[in-house]
Amino acid sequence: MSPRRLLLDKCLQYFLEHGIANLSLRPLAEAAGTSARMLLHHFGSKEGLITAVMEQARARLQSFFTSLATGQSNTDSTQLMRAFWKLTTSRKYRPYMRLLFEVQILALQNPGRYKRYLTETSKSWMELVQRALPKRTRTAVMATLSTAVLDGLLLEYLSTGDLSRTSDAVEVFLELVGSPLRPRTGKGTRA
Numbered sequence: 001m002s003p004r005r006l007l008l009d010k011c012l013q014y015f016l017e018h019g020i021a022n023l024s025l026r027p028l029a030e031a032a033g034t035s036a037r038m039l040l041h042h043f044g045s046k047e048g049l050i051t052a053v054m055e056q057a058r059a060r061l062q063s064f065f066t067s068l069a070t071g072q073s074n075t076d077s078t079q080l081m082r083a084f085w086k087l088t089t090s091r092k093y094r095p096y097m098r099l100l101f102e103v104q105i106l107a108l109q110n111p112g113r114y115k116r117y118l119t120e121t122s123k124s125w126m127e128l129v130q131r132a133l134p135k136r137t138r139t140a141v142m143a144t145l146s147t148a149v150l151d152g153l154l155l156e157y158l159s160t161g162d163l164s165r166t167s168d169a170v171e172v173f174l175e176l177v178g179s180p181l182r183p184r185t186g187k188g189t190r191a
Contacts, residue, residue: 004042007032011039011053016095019102020050051117054103057096058121061088062128069132077133077146078174085150085170089157097154137177149173 001009010032015023025036025046032039043049068083088097104121107114130143150170157166 007034007039007042008053008056011049012056015053015057015099019099021102021106023050025049047113050103051114054100054117055120057099058124061093061096061100062124064093065128065132069128077137078178080132081146081150081170081174085153085167088150088154089163089167094158098158101155101158142177146177 011028014028014031023046025039029036029039039049040046043052064087065084068087069080087093100121103114103117107118111118125147126140126143129147130138130140133139133142133146153166153169153173156169157163160166
């Protein structure tokens with residue numbers, strides 16, 4: 001494993017445990033077994049380091065999503081969404097979700113600094129989700145809706161710890177989107 005990749009893994013572990021809101025390079029470097037100077041050498045800046053680590057976190061989650069989607073039926077995505085919900089609410093992956101939400105909020109507060117992160121994260125998730133949807137609903141709108149619902153319910157779960165209620169809400173959503181969609185007759189209306 002390359003030194004940069006090893007640092008990425010160690011920094012990601014630190015981020016998962018401590019978050020990034022009050023990130024200081026010296027404690028991070030110490031935990032990673034290096035110096036702040038070497039972190040800057042490998043990543044260019046603190047923002048470059050954060051971007052690289054967050055790309056690593058996103059890539060891991062998207063890899064898990066893709067592996068869940070492999071072999072799924074193209075006619076029913078409810079099993080995939082259930083499996084992804086179970087994965088993201090598991091003890092192992094909750095820290096990833098907390099970190100992703102933390103960075104997303106920081107990016108919204110400072111879009112100039114994290115614009116690349118916001119753009120890439122949204123675009124890559126939308127593409128993955130859209131490809132995983134059944135053919136009849138494989139649209140950017142349905143991918144947006146599905147992602148927004150899961151994001152909102154994940155944030156609610158992380159905020160309240162109420163897995164039962166949020167999981168029930170996922171099931172209601174899946175029932176609603178599992179219903180046959182009627183063709184649209186015009187903007188904002190249904191047949």
